[in-house]
Amino acid sequence: MxxxxxxxxxxxxxxxxxxxxxxxxxxxxxxxxxxxxxxxxxxxxxxxxxxxxxxxxxxxxxxxxxxxxxxxxxxxxxxxxxxxxxxxxxxxxxxxxxxxxxxxxxxxxxxxxxxxxxxxxxxxxxxxxxxxxxxxxxxxxxxxxxxxxxxxxxxxxxxxxxxxxxxxxxxxxxxxxxxxxxxxxxxxxxxxxxxxxxxxxxxxxxxxxxxxxxxxxxxxxYWQLWNFALEGFTSFTITPLKLASYVGVLTSLASLLYGLFVFLKTLLTGDPVPGYPSLIVVIAFLGGLQLLALGIIGEYLGRMFIEAKQRPxxxxxxxxxxxxxxxxxxxxxxxxxx
Structure with a gap:
C-alpha cells in the first residue's frame, strides 16, 4: 500500500x-x-x-x-x-x-x-x-x-x-x-x-x-471486465501457477493414499474394487483439475507470446x-x- x-x-x-x-x-x-x-x-x-x-x-x-x-x-x-x-x-x-x-x-x-x-x-x-x-x-x-x-x-x-x-x-x-x-x-x-x-x-x-x-x-x-481482471492477476503475481502445482501434488498424494487403501482393503477382506460410478467421478474430477492447470499455464504462456512478438x-x-x-x-x- x-x-x-x-x-x-x-x-x-x-x-x-x-x-x-x-x-x-x-x-x-x-x-x-x-x-x-x-x-x-x-x-x-x-x-x-x-x-x-x-x-x-x-x-x-x-x-x-x-x-x-x-x-x-x-x-x-x-x-x-x-x-x-x-x-x-x-x-x-x-x-x-x-x-x-x-x-x-x-x-x-x-x-x-x-x-x-x-x-x-x-x-x-x-x-x-x-x-x-x-x-x-x-x-x-x-x-x-x-x-x-x-x-x-x-x-x-x-x-x-x-x-x-x-x-x-x-x-x-x-x-x-x-x-x-x-x-x-x-x-x-x-x-x-x-x-x-x-x-x-x-x-x-x-x-x-x-x-x-x-x-x-x-x-x-462484464466479459471485458473479466478479461481485465485476468490481466491484473497474471501481470503482477504467479500465485495461480503455484496453486496449480500445489493442487496437483495434493491430488496425486490423495490418489496414492486412496489407491493404497483400496488395495489393502481388497487384500485383507476380499471386497471388490469400487464400481463404475465412483471411477467415472474420480476420472472426471482429475480431468477437470488437469484442464484447470493447463488453462492457467495457457494464460501466462499467451501473454509471453504477445510480449515476444514486440508489436507496438x-x-x-x-x-x-x-x-x-x-x-x-x-x-x-x-x-x-x-
Whole structure:
C-alpha cells in the first residue's frame, strides 16, 4: 500500500500541467466536459496547461468535435490513434506525449469531477508524486459490478505481490518522475492500476463521491471486465501457477493414499474394487483439475507470446496541435509505442 511520508521533492515554481483524456465514442459529453474542465483549471496553481485528448479509434463524431474544440482552445492537442487499442494503450500514449511537470488522467464521461483537479495539484505541490482518488460511492453501478469489484480487490490483495488500492480508478495525478518511471515499462499486456501502484513514490489519497455518467453508454461489459481482471492477476503475481502445482501434488498424494487403501482393503477382506460410478467421478474430477492447470499455464504462456512478438502498443494516425491561434496543424512526427 502506498503511504504518505515526508519527501525532499518540490514542484517547480513555474510549471506545466498535462491533462490526459482517453476518449472512445464520447460525442455526447465532450463539450460539457471541456466546459467544466476549463472552469476548474482556472484555479489550478500552474502556469501553463496542455490538454491531451487521446482518441482511441472512435467511430462516432468524437474526432470531429475534438478538432473543432482544438481550433478554439490553444491548449488542446488531439492524438488520434489508428484504431481502438483499448484504454490502457490510450493512457500510455497520453503519458508518452505529455510534456508537463505533472499530469492528470481523467475520463471524459464526467463521472470523475474535473473540479477536484486544483486540490490534486495542491497536494502535488506539497511534495507528493502521486495523488490518487478513492471512490466513496459508485452511483449508477449495479450490485453485481460493485460486488465483483470488491471481490477482485480482495483477491488481488490476497495473492498479488503489489498492493492495489481498493476503489481507486485511473483518475489521478502523476509527477514528472512518476511519468518517466511508467514510460520505462515496455510490457504489452498492461494493467495500469497495478503499474501505478508498482512504481511506489510518495502518494496522497483524496476521497470523493463518483457521479453517474452524464451521457452516452459505458464501454465496459462484464466479459471485458473479466478479461481485465485476468490481466491484473497474471501481470503482477504467479500465485495461480503455484496453486496449480500445489493442487496437483495434493491430488496425486490423495490418489496414492486412496489407491493404497483400496488395495489393502481388497487384500485383507476380499471386497471388490469400487464400481463404475465412483471411477467415472474420480476420472472426471482429475480431468477437470488437469484442464484447470493447463488453462492457467495457457494464460501466462499467451501473454509471453504477445510480449515476444514486440508489436507496438499503439499506432498514431494523426497528431493535431494548435501552433497559432485558430490554426490547427498536423504534427508530422507521428509516434508509435515500440
Amino acid at each position: 502506498m503511504r504518505e511520508r515526508d519527501t525532499v521533492f518540490q514542484a517547480p515554481r513555474r510549471s506545466l500541467l498535462s491533462i490526459i483524456v482517453p476518449v472512445f465514442n464520447e460525442q455526447e459529453v465532450l463539450r460539457e466536459f471541456h466546459s467544466r474542465l476549463s472552469a476548474a483549471l482556472v484555479s489550478a496553481q500552474v502556469d501553463e496547461i496542455e490538454i491531451l485528448f487521446v482518441n482511441d479509434g472512435s467511430t462516432d463524431e468524437t474526432l470531429g468535435i475534438l478538432r473543432e474544440m482544438a481550433r478554439t482552445d490553444q491548449r488542446i492537442q488531439v492524438i488520434d490513434l489508428s484504431r481502438n487499442f483499448g484504454k490502457e494503450a490510450a493512457m500510455t500514449a497520453g503519458l508518452e506525449f505529455a510534456s508537463g511537470d505533472a499530469a492528470v488522467i481523467i475520463d471524459a464521461d464526467l463521472q470523475d469531477p474535473p473540479e477536484l483537479i486544483p486540490q490534486m495539484v495542491e497536494e502535488w505541490r506539497n511534495g507528493f508524486d502521486m495523488v490518487y482518488m478513492r471512490r466513496l460511492s459508485r452511483q449508477s453501478e449495479t450490485w453485481l459490478k460493485k460486488t465483483s469489484a470488491s471481490a477482485f480487490y480482495w483477491l488481488m490483495g490476497l495473492i498479488g505481490r503489489v498492493q492495489v488500492p481498493e476503489n481507486v480508478g485511473d483518475f489521478r495525478l502523476l509527477s514528472r518522475r512518476a511519468i518517466d518511471a511508467l514510460n520505462r515499462m515496455l510490457e504489452r499486456t498492461r494493467f495500469m492500476k497495478g503499474l501505478f501502484a508498482w512504481i511506489g513514490f510518495p502518494a496522497k489519497e483524496i476521497a470523493y463521491h463518483r457521479e453517474p455518467r452524464q451521457a452516452g453508454k459505458t464501454k465496459w461489459n 502498443l499503439y499506432l498514431v494516425n494523426r497528431h493535431y496541435k494548435t501552433i497559432k491561434r485558430h490554426t490547427l496543424s498536423l504534427v508530422q512526427d507521428e509516434r508509435v509505442r515500440s
